[in-house]
Amino acid sequence: MTFIERDGNAKTVEAPAGLSVLEIAHRNDIDIEGACEGSLACSTCHVIVDEAWSDRLEETSEDEEDMLDLAFGLTRTSRLGCQIILTEESAVSIYEALKADAATAWDGYVAHPFVRSLADGSLPEACFRHYLKQDYLFLLNYSRAWALAVVKSQEVIDLRQAAASVDLLLNTELALHVKYCAGWGLSEADLAAAPEADANRLYTRFVMDAGLTGDLLDLLVALIPCSLGYAEIGRRLLADPQTRLDGNPYRDWIELYGGQEFQDGAEVARVQLERVAAGRGLVGDPRANPRWPQVLRLFETACRLEIGFWQMGLDAAPA
Amino acid sequence: MTFIERDGNAKTVEAPAGLSVLEIAHRNDIDIEGACEGSLACSTCHVIVDEAWSDRLEETSEDEEDMLDLAFGLTRTSRLGCQIILTEESAVSIYEALKADAATAWDGYVAHPFVRSLADGSLPEACFRHYLKQDYLFLLNYSRAWALAVVKSQEVIDLRQAAASVDLLLNTELALHVKYCAGWGLSEADLAAAPEADANRLYTRFVMDAGLTGDLLDLLVALIPCSLGYAEIGRRLLADPQTRLDGNPYRDWIELYGGQEFQDGAEVARVQLERVAAGRGLVGDPRANPRWPQVLRLFETACRLEIGFWQMGLDAAPA
Amino acid sequence: MTFIERDGNAKTVEAPAGLSVLEIAHRNDIDIEGACEGSLACSTCHVIVDEAWSDRLEETSEDEEDMLDLAFGLTRTSRLGCQIILTEESAVSIYEALKADAATAWDGYVAHPFVRSLADGSLPEACFRHYLKQDYLFLLNYSRAWALAVVKSQEVIDLRQAAASVDLLLNTELALHVKYCAGWGLSEADLAAAPEADANRLYTRFVMDAGLTGDLLDLLVALIPCSLGYAEIGRRLLADPQTRLDGNPYRDWIELYGGQEFQDGAEVARVQLERVAAGRGLVGDPRANPRWPQVLRLFETACRLEIGFWQMGLDAAPA
Amino acid sequence: MTFIERDGNAKTVEAPAGLSVLEIAHRNDIDIEGACEGSLACSTCHVIVDEAWSDRLEETSEDEEDMLDLAFGLTRTSRLGCQIILTEESAVSIYEALKADAATAWDGYVAHPFVRSLADGSLPEACFRHYLKQDYLFLLNYSRAWALAVVKSQEVIDLRQAAASVDLLLNTELALHVKYCAGWGLSEADLAAAPEADANRLYTRFVMDAGLTGDLLDLLVALIPCSLGYAEIGRRLLADPQTRLDGNPYRDWIELYGGQEFQDGAEVARVQLERVAAGRGLVGDPRANPRWPQVLRLFETACRLEIGFWQMGLDAAPA
Numbered sequence A, B, C, D: 001m002t003f004i005e006r007d008g009n010a011k012t013v014e015a016p017a018g019l020s021v022l023e024i025a026h027r028n029d030i031d032i033e034g035a036c037e038g039s040l041a042c043s044t045c046h047v048i049v050d051e052a053w054s055d056r057l058e059e060t061s062e063d064e065e066d067m068l069d070l071a072f073g074l075t076r077t078s079r080l081g082c083q084i085i086l087t088e089e090s091a092v093s094i095y096e097a098l099k100a101d102a103a104t105a106w107d108g109y110v111a112h113p114f115v116r117s118l119a120d121g122s123l124p125e126a127c128f129r130h131y132l133k134q135d136y137l138f139l140l141n142y143s144r145a146w147a148l149a150v151v152k153s154q155e156v157i158d159l160r161q162a163a164a165s166v167d168l169l170l171n172t173e174l175a176l177h178v179k180y181c182a183g184w185g186l187s188e189a190d191l192a193a194a195p196e197a198d199a200n201r202l203y204t205r206f207v208m209d210a211g212l213t214g215d216l217l218d219l220l221v222a223l224i225p226c227s228l229g230y231a232e233i234g235r236r237l238l239a240d241p242q243t244r245l246d247g248n249p250y251r252d253w254i255e256l257y258g259g260q261e262f263q264d265g266a267e268v269a270r271v272q273l274e275r276v277a278a279g280r281g282l283v284g285d286p287r288a289n290p291r292w293p294q295v296l297r298l299f300e301t302a303c304r305l306e307i308g309f310w311q312m313g314l315d316a317a318p319a
């Protein structure tokens, strides 16, 4: 990658996939500020992208646009350096590699019969109700696991992103969930009173232990299938012409997880995963790192436990 | 304590100190909702207090007033049941007992020469600057310790209150701190670049270990001297006629910690401490519980480490 | 309880159940040394018991006898003060209270069909083989959980007892297990290669999380059903006339867990539980402590997960 | 090259290129049979290669495979010692790299004035006594940190090695320490009664937090300066002609840490560090791994805290 600095000098440096333009600059002593460290709270990482590349980058998010408006010397190809994550053809995203190598578990999870019956509205209500109650308890423990990610953060950006996830879960998602359940006749007291199912307990305690045993990367790998999988399920169902929305009692659910807000939150987690993996050497070809088998096993197990969670819902069907 | 229920029936129950009226109601199957479990986000715990008692309760906070305004059937002695914490004469608040039994350490902390020289503006700037840099690093690790409190929460209310503390620290306090430091010519990069002083590292790592070793109560006892001590310092300095505000370069600092927002945040933490202690049997006379010596030692050590933190600031004075 | 000191003075003090005579002495400033803090490595806690009481105490263990032989001024009613645990009629052992209040789960565990079919030798070999493989993985994680008890120890005696458990598990039990499995044609490589079953993973991760979330007492309560349950199963089967030993392929297993060495190890853990519970105020009537419901839930859940573990073995039966 | 003999003892010897592992063993009196003297006609030179090295050796020939099949206790990394010929390696030990890059802190630690005054016997007794008391408390917490390494172990070998360290510390070292202190007139009660000094608390709590925050490698890097540093100090002092042994009151101390038993224990920890580092990609050139700066900082901080520990001893000198 070539940087043209303010004084006109060009500097060409290595640009490993998984890093942001800002991070590549910092690794090479190129002077870009980036005061908020990529949390989209400043615009001091403003860069101007070569027109030839401009189209090949992922689209600018709305949040980035808003922040760019505050940048000095805006141009048509202006971007925030912290928001452009490199994904060369030659490089492999760890998330893509995990999905590919755990394809059976991943597919079994995101295309589970529970999901398909949500899509066509055929899921028995008893199953969904059981799922909703367990999901409430899941959210509480899943928040605890993200809090463990705060505990395990060694850099300010990780601290902030993990704390933002806790906040999103406990203040936004949980409230939405409670409100949503009310629409199904379940009060928060009903939710809290349900005994935790084994499939539920197994999943969250596995994630906690992955975090206690390993480092932040191990924990993120175990956390990610939930957020990114739900995002993928929501996106797929909305895009799939076979999905029935009209008159589908589960339409709200589909639109929640397919909606932009949830997609954006998941994307933040994905970028964090790539960044943390890069910081531990799982970049370029993550499969070449000796940690790969262990990391893959965590991801695969989490996917399998998601399957168990769906199955627990289906098994609640009335005889 | 006697409850008059909606249908006019009176029910008299035991009212141990340290519990809220809402908690006492729930323990005795008295029908008060309390949907938000005491986090001041609903007003479903609305109660009407007997006039005779009304004056003897602590004053209503502004937040409670706001929420009360949304309650149905408001009266002059309306209160939110979750905000009235019992403190009979016969009962001892654990916080008061800790301060009393660790009086030397506590006083050495809240009336440290560093504090007194903030109050009269005589503190050398170099000391304050050093303190500011270390406090930035402190906030990061202190947030991690509150995140550990999220991890260690077994009830929804603890989960939420601890998560709110993390959020307050990382999103409000840290930002304020960064902004405030900018006024002293210190950028966030300056703050992040400072090496962590031993007195600083010692304090936060001690708190983390208290949390890992013990339960939520142990952790809260180690966390509390910081929040409640700063609140007490701010309150005292503002109330003390000897404090110089005009032309005092540290006026902002005094007004920040003496201000209502910080006081309210600290109060939430205090109520949480009393509630968690009660849930573990340190209620009534906390000193009678076999855990007392251990819990007191944690509190006292944390106060001593606060003294070490102030002293680290003073020691940065130019020769 | 009345102590007659060396100088002939009598001192009467409260003697809460769950404490040892040595601990009661120390709490009341009575001069008994107890250099090894109850680990049967000194004999400095030597006491002479009143004849009237002598018969009402539990029998002296062989280890205690050996150590007593080294004591100065031995008498017929000599005992080591650290080995006499008070169990007045009026007082309830926390372990007994837990078993009583979780009776359904406890009985379902210790009298599971898997256990009964071990006793009469009717268990299909495939079930036992599957159980053995999973038990190997269980032992590894169960050792990790006892190591967490070391991490969480605040007193030297806890540190030592928990470390002794880790050592017993990893150095004695695991080696025995490996050797024993060899007799069933399973090499250590076979054991290590087996994928961890969900019922297995669920159990140990639940215990780890109980420890991370709570204090040492919470962790011990979650750890104890395994050690004490196996001890009870072994004892019962050996005592039960219906148990078939001759020609029973599972005879070794029964004799291992019913044998004195395992019984003694379990007893150390039981005494530790009572002592740690007493130190947190769950003494006298443990059910009166506000922590009781939470502690009981941990115990009950662990028993249920033991049932799940047996069931996992049964389910491996060939069709 | 390090051999771990059947009884678990580690022995490190020179490994000149061009020799086979079997030849190196024989030159150093290490007990490997090698009946056929390298002609691939026996399998009595069977060795198990450390996983970290396994991949880096030349591939096994078919003849070697055939002969290996006859070996007793075959594992996945089994080889015939006579067939592994050493080649010159450009690889850097992580331990050597850490010492080199943190040279100032390392040297300040292992050649501290406290150490030099132990060597010539000039250290004031008050300093040594203070050091002994603090070291007792240090050992307790340092054991807890090794127990955290058990908790964080993902492989059986790590579990066992970390548990062996806990055992060594709590059962051998602590007992030796207590006995040794008795010779200086300090009872275990004296040791336990001493308040923990800040320099002491800082060190162990830093290590615990390194473990909670990071993975097993981070924890080992923070743990290792203590064991390996003391081993190096003991070795150096014994080898240094300037060290005075005759009539030196600290002779026992020097001989304890310079002695073979302590050296062997430290060597096991060193080999574990290299293996764990290799398993996370810090092998070959550990400095090329993105984790290097973070890992180096942990090591350097631990060395600095060791300096603080010595200094705490010196500062106890009578005025």
Ligand code: FES
Residues within 6 Å of the ligand: A022, A033, A034, A035, A036, A037, A038, A039, A040, A041, A042, A043, A044, A045, A046, A067, A080, A081, A082, A083
């Ligand atoms: S660094 Fe702040 S927006 Fe990019």
Ligand code: FES
Residues within 6 Å of the ligand: B022, B033, B034, B035, B036, B037, B038, B039, B040, B041, B042, B043, B044, B045, B046, B067, B080, B081, B082, B083
């Ligand atoms: S319970 Fe919601 S405000 Fe009191």
Ligand code: FES
Residues within 6 Å of the ligand: C022, C033, C034, C035, C036, C037, C038, C039, C040, C041, C042, C043, C044, C045, C046, C067, C080, C081, C082, C083
């Ligand atoms: S205290 Fe040592 S044997 Fe009782």
Ligand code: FES
Residues within 6 Å of the ligand: D022, D033, D034, D035, D036, D037, D038, D039, D040, D041, D042, D043, D044, D045, D046, D067, D080, D081, D082, D083
């Ligand atoms: S010495 Fe015989 S095969 Fe190696």
